[in-house]
Amino acid sequence: MSIAGKVALVTGAGTGIGQGIALEFARRGARVAVHYNRSEAGALETKRRIDEAGGDCFIVQADVARQDEIIAMVREVEQRGGSIDILVNNAAVQLNYDLFKHDEETFSRMMNTNVKGYWQCIQAVVPAMKQKGAGRIILISSVHAKRPTDFDPVYAMTKGAIRMLGRESAIELAPYGITVNMIEPGAVDVGKYERILADDPDAQKKLEERRKRQLAKFPMGRVGVPLDVAKLAAFIASDESEYLTGSAIRLDGGSMLL
Structure with missing residues (x-):
């Protein structure tokens, strides 16, 4: 499952699942753009760990709720690392509010980051992927896209939207050799x-x-732990997954079966 020599942009790579994916991709030989918005200390820690392991990475910053910053980030990655082969959309807001604690500001904040941010990051990387006739796009979602809970209705809405964004994008981008898949983790200990x-x-x-x-x-x-998600992401990013697209893979150790 080689991704050696590939250029990967991992959003939200300063903490949690995103950090785990960035570390694993670098371990497997990818050149990783470590994105953060506010968690600069976390991004620096991700870079430190990759550097210590002999990996190749650099840090980029952007608010993925803003299209102008996304475009600037992608341009920076292309200038510093080369054309992007792999996009991992992971950066997200998770407020854990109940139905009546949410207001218009929190609703917009979560939708703009968790859904619009994913969509606009895809838009930003696809032109170069089309030129190459290949690309891997991975959307980190959640089991909350599959089943209702008493967790956070707006967060669950964003995860459901990510699933449909991935499916529709997979159909549209398949003729260009670009795959789009979703990982839907259960509980992950970060x-x-x-x-x-x-x-x-x-x-x-x-x-x-x-x-x-x-x-x-x-x-x-x-x-789960971040490495569990990272290993699956590495497979999806590799050439071995070339026939896998539009899939939403539940990764929860079987907890949803109970």
Whole structure:
């Protein structure tokens, strides 16, 4: 599953899943554009880890809710790294608000980043991909695109929209050798819970109780980690996946089966 020598733009690569994907792509020999909007410290940490491992990367900054900044970012990537072979749309806003806590400002913020940002990033990278007759576009979505929960209705709406954006884009871009696929992770541990409990004297006990709950709720006895998503993304980005497009792959360790 080689992606060596490919140029990959990973949005939201300063934290969590995006950071995991950037690290894994670099480990496999891709040249990675590490995008961030506000998490500069996280992007620098991603770059530090890639540099230490002997990988190839550089940092770019943009607000993916703004088309002018997306266009400028893509131009910068092309100038510094070359034509983009792989786009991973990952940057997203997750507020965890209930139905009546949301207002027009939070609704617009989430839609502009999670949906419009994905759409406009696709628009920005596709012209060069068309010229090459090849490209891989990966949209990070969520199991919330598949089933309702009591989580955040607007967040779930954005994930459902991403699924249809991916499907429609896959149809339109297939004649140009460009594939578009979605990864729909379940719960992914990005270390937030441990950080919250870092100064809690009962942290170890609470973590153990959390692990016991996971054993009951998740068939494989754990939630996902960023590397789980990164490995699947690496396969989708590789030549081995050339016949895979328009697919939404659930990656949740079987938790949705319960």
